[in-house]
Amino acid sequence: MVDNTGAITAASGNSDGDDKKVGAGVNGGGENERDNTSSLSSGSGSGESDDAILPRGQVDPVYEEKARILNRAIQEIGIGPYQYLLFLVVGFGWASDNLWPVATSLILPPIALEFLPSRPAYLTLAQNIGLLAGAIFWGFGCDVFGRKWAFNLTLGITAVFGMCAASSPNFAAIGVFASLWSFGVGGNLPVDSAIFLEFLPGSHQWLLTVLSVDWAVAQVLATLVAWPLLGGMTCQEGGNGGCERGENMGWRWFLIALGGLTLLMFGLRFAAFKIFESPKFLMGQGRDEEAVRVVHEVARRNGRESGLTVEDLRRAEPEGYVARTDVKVAVKRRLENVKMERVRVLFSTRKLAWSTGLIMAIWAFIGLGYPLYNAFLPYIQATRGADFGDGSTYLTYRNSLIIAAVGIPGALLGGYLVELPRFGRKGTLSLSTVLTGVFLYCSTTALDSQSLLGWNCAFNFTSNVMYAVLYSFTPELFPTPQRGTGNALTATCNRIFGIMAPIVAMFADLRTAAPVYTSGALFITAGVLVLLLPFESRGKAAL
Numbered sequence: 001m002v003d004n005t006g007a008i009t010a011a012s013g014n015s016d017g018d019d020k021k022v023g024a025g026v027n028g029g030g031e032n033e034r035d036n037t038s039s040l041s042s043g044s045g046s047g048e049s050d051d052a053i054l055p056r057g058q059v060d061p062v063y064e065e066k067a068r069i070l071n072r073a074i075q076e077i078g079i080g081p082y083q084y085l086l087f088l089v090v091g092f093g094w095a096s097d098n099l100w101p102v103a104t105s106l107i108l109p110p111i112a113l114e115f116l117p118s119r120p121a122y123l124t125l126a127q128n129i130g131l132l133a134g135a136i137f138w139g140f141g142c143d144v145f146g147r148k149w150a151f152n153l154t155l156g157i158t159a160v161f162g163m164c165a166a167s168s169p170n171f172a173a174i175g176v177f178a179s180l181w182s183f184g185v186g187g188n189l190p191v192d193s194a195i196f197l198e199f200l201p202g203s204h205q206w207l208l209t210v211l212s213v214d215w216a217v218a219q220v221l222a223t224l225v226a227w228p229l230l231g232g233m234t235c236q237e238g239g240n241g242g243c244e245r246g247e248n249m250g251w252r253w254f255l256i257a258l259g260g261l262t263l264l265m266f267g268l269r270f271a272a273f274k275i276f277e278s279p280k281f282l283m284g285q286g287r288d289e290e291a292v293r294v295v296h297e298v299a300r301r302n303g304r305e306s307g308l309t310v311e312d313l314r315r316a317e318p319e320g321y322v323a324r325t326d327v328k329v330a331v332k333r334r335l336e337n338v339k340m341e342r343v344r345v346l347f348s349t350r351k352l353a354w355s356t357g358l359i360m361a362i363w364a365f366i367g368l369g370y371p372l373y374n375a376f377l378p379y380i381q382a383t384r385g386a387d388f389g390d391g392s393t394y395l396t397y398r399n400s401l402i403i404a405a406v407g408i409p410g411a412l413l414g415g416y417l418v419e420l421p422r423f424g425r426k427g428t429l430s431l432s433t434v435l436t437g438v439f440l441y442c443s444t445t446a447l448d449s450q451s452l453l454g455w456n457c458a459f460n461f462t463s464n465v466m467y468a469v470l471y472s473f474t475p476e477l478f479p480t481p482q483r484g485t486g487n488a489l490t491a492t493c494n495r496i497f498g499i500m501a502p503i504v505a506m507f508a509d510l511r512t513a514a515p516v517y518t519s520g521a522l523f524i525t526a527g528v529l530v531l532l533l534p535f536e537s538r539g540k541a542a543l
Contacts, residue, residue, distance in 0.1 A: 063481060065316035066283050073295050073308040074279075075201040080302025083199055087207060089273050090196045091214035092265035093151075093188035094471075096158055099218040100185045101127065103162075103258055104178060106226045107251040110234040114243040115171035121502040123175055124371075128502065130179035132495035134186020139488020142187075143481065147195040148277045150187060155266035157184030163259030166252040186495065190487035193475040197483070198278040199298065205476065205537070210415035212468030216407035222258070223400045229254045231393040280480035288313045343489070345482050351534045355477055356486065358533050360493045362526045366433070366470070367494035369522035370463075371501030372515045373440055399453050406457045410464030418469055425473040425537050430530040432465035437523030444516055476537040 104127045112120040134154075142150045158181045165177030197208055233250030235243035269275070276298065282291040292310050299306040347353035417428040439459040446452035478486030504515060 062316055062318065063284060063479070066288075066313050067280055067480060069308070069312050069316065070279055070283060070291065070295070071202060073306055073312075074199070074298075075203065076308075077295070077299045077302055077304055077306055078201055079204045080298075080304065082298050082301040083204070083207075085273055086196060086199060086275070087211065089265075089269045089275075090192045091211055092155060092269060093192035094211050094214040095218035095221075096155060096185055096262055096265070097188045097218075098215045099222055099258060099262070100158060100162065100181060101131075102219055102222040103226075103254065106222065106230060107254060110230060110243070110248055110251045111171065111174060113235055114245065114248045115174075117171040119506050121506045123171070123178055124502040125499060125506075126175035127178045127182045128495055128499040130182025131186040132492060132499060133179075134183040135190060135488055135491035135495050136186075137183070138187025139190035139484050139491055141484070142191045142194060143281075143484035146277050146281055147191055147198075147484070148275055150191040151195055151275055152266070152270050154184045154187040154191060155262055155269060157181070159184075159259050159263035159266055162262060163256055166255040166259070186491065189471060190484055190491050193471060194480075194483045194487060195275070195278055197472075197475050198280050198480060199276075205472070206415055206419050208472035208475070209418050209468050210412065212411040212414065212464065212471055213408055215467065215471075216404070216411045216464050219404040219407060220401065221261075223397060223404050225257050226254055227393075227397040227401070229257065231397055278480065283313065284481040343482075343485060346478065346486055346489070354532075355534050356489070358529055359474055359477060360490050362433075362470070362529050363474070363490040364493040364497045365522040365526040365529075366466075368497035368500055369437070369440075369519040369526070371498055372504065372522075373519040395449070399449070399456075402453065403456050403460050407460045407464035410461040411468040414465040414468035417465070418472070425469055425476070426530055426533055429466065429469040429473060430527045432462050432469065433527030433530060434524050435462040435527075436466050437520040437527065440523060441517070441520040473537060477533075477535055 104124060108120055108123055111117075111123065117123075138150050138154060161177050161180035161184070165174055165181065168174035168177060193208065196211070197205065200207060230250040233248070233253065235248045276294045277290070279291040279294045282288075282294065288310050292308055292313070295308050296306050345352075346356045414428060414432070417423060418425050420427075436459060439455055439462060443452065443455035443459055446455055474490055475483055475487055
């Protein structure tokens with residue numbers, strides 16, 4: 001349960017043997033010991049508590065007691081300047097997560113005109129492979145090596161390879177660069193959501209939902225940047241040899257502009273804001289003194305004081321526990337952490353396994369449903385005699401800008417709805433996901449530009465509510481030592497199923513509308529699955 005290196009192991013808290021002994025060590029000691037504990041460690045007895053999302057017995061009991069003490073300390077500090085600045089720089093990761101996939105979809109038509117690839121969808125496939133690799137590497141890695149370095153590096157990698165992609169001499173090169181910049185993008189949400197959540201008091205975890213406003217703003221920003229560059233510097237029709245590079249420079253300048261913006265965000269993160277390692281991550285690694293120092297430093301930056309002491313955390317340890325933090329042991333512990341034990345703990349109890357499996361399935365269905373819709377919608381519209389106007393650059397980008405702008409209030413509404421009693425995260429996520437599928441079906445009935453715009457606005461509004469809640473609710477369902485791993489699992493499911501979409505688009509019969517209706521069914525099914533999740537996080541602190 002607690003190893004001799006001082007790290008809290010990733011075992012569940014429900015076994016019948018050693019767990020009971022550790023639990024007795026944590027909670028025992030009689031009334032006199034309880035009377036001498038500080039206010040931070042009070043309330044950590046063996047009775048049931050509703051102050052945490054995961055009920056008692058779902059994770060290692062020593063870690064659980066320490067996490068509850070840290071939760072009370074962070075709640076005591078409250079929200080302040082450190083969290084507000086963290087909200088700003090974490091928002092850069094949210095923005096990047098949408099900015100670059102949108103960029104790929106925008107540059108695909110001019111790239112296809114210039115390089116004349118036999119299968120243009122390979123660019124989307126390359127992007128999704130990079131997103132998958134990034135989600136796996138950064139998601140699992142931040143549980144082993146910490147959040148801090150991953151938090152800073154993801155934006156830097158995205159910026160460098162994004163700008164390098166502007167020099168691509170052929171379609172293969174742009175595909176490689178798309179994979180590389182997407183490797184950085186894939187780590188943004190798994191890492192950023194973990195580090196932000198772990199510094200938030202339980203009373204303000206709804207801010208994680210509001211962060212998705214940056215995701216929506218990024219779509220607006222990408223459209224605004226693309227309008228003059230892609231709209232005015234793209235050849236309209238390629239010949240047998242494709243467009244000349246000189247008359248098709250718009251997509252290259254577009255990548256340079258987005259890369260420069262991402263590099264600026266990286267610089268602000270790295271140089272202008274000092275990010276501390278997560279206290280719960282440090283505690284989970286057996287580094288209690290460092291965890292306490294971080295809590296006190298955050299309190300100081302917020303103009304407050306914290307009563308947390310190392311002794312408060314040590315009271316949760318069984319008798320005879322010896323923490324060892326020398327360099328040799330620390331290196332050995334990190335190497336030992338690279339194993340399947342972090343995954344197994346997320347399935348160690350019936351409720352936790354049900355929760356983890358369901359949220360992975362929800363991410364997978366959404367990961368396939370959205371790109372399938374985009375790939376096959378043009379066919380069903382064409383076969384129904386749709387007339388979408390003159391197709392001018394102005395009309396195209398005007399409509400895209402309107403659709404993108406509608407997503408911003410959607411993200412803000414999500415932040416409000418998740419705190420409503422009897423609605424919470426599950427109700428908001430379920431309703432918005434089902435409505436996204438319904439509006440997807442409705443959009444296939446559009447026969448003119450105005451009706452298509454209306455349905456797409458409704459679709460984008462509800463999908464932004466959905467993503468806002470999904471991105472915040474998911475990390476809340478995992479304990480801190482396995483939060484990056486849990487985020488990696490869900491993101492991996494999303495990316496794997498996302499990879500399937502361009503493959504289907506390349507090899508399936510484009511003359512059938514069945515995949516579009518399948519997409520709607522996937523969203524609606526995902527919305528129903530949300531209602532089966534065993535945990536609701538509204539008003540509770542993450543462990």
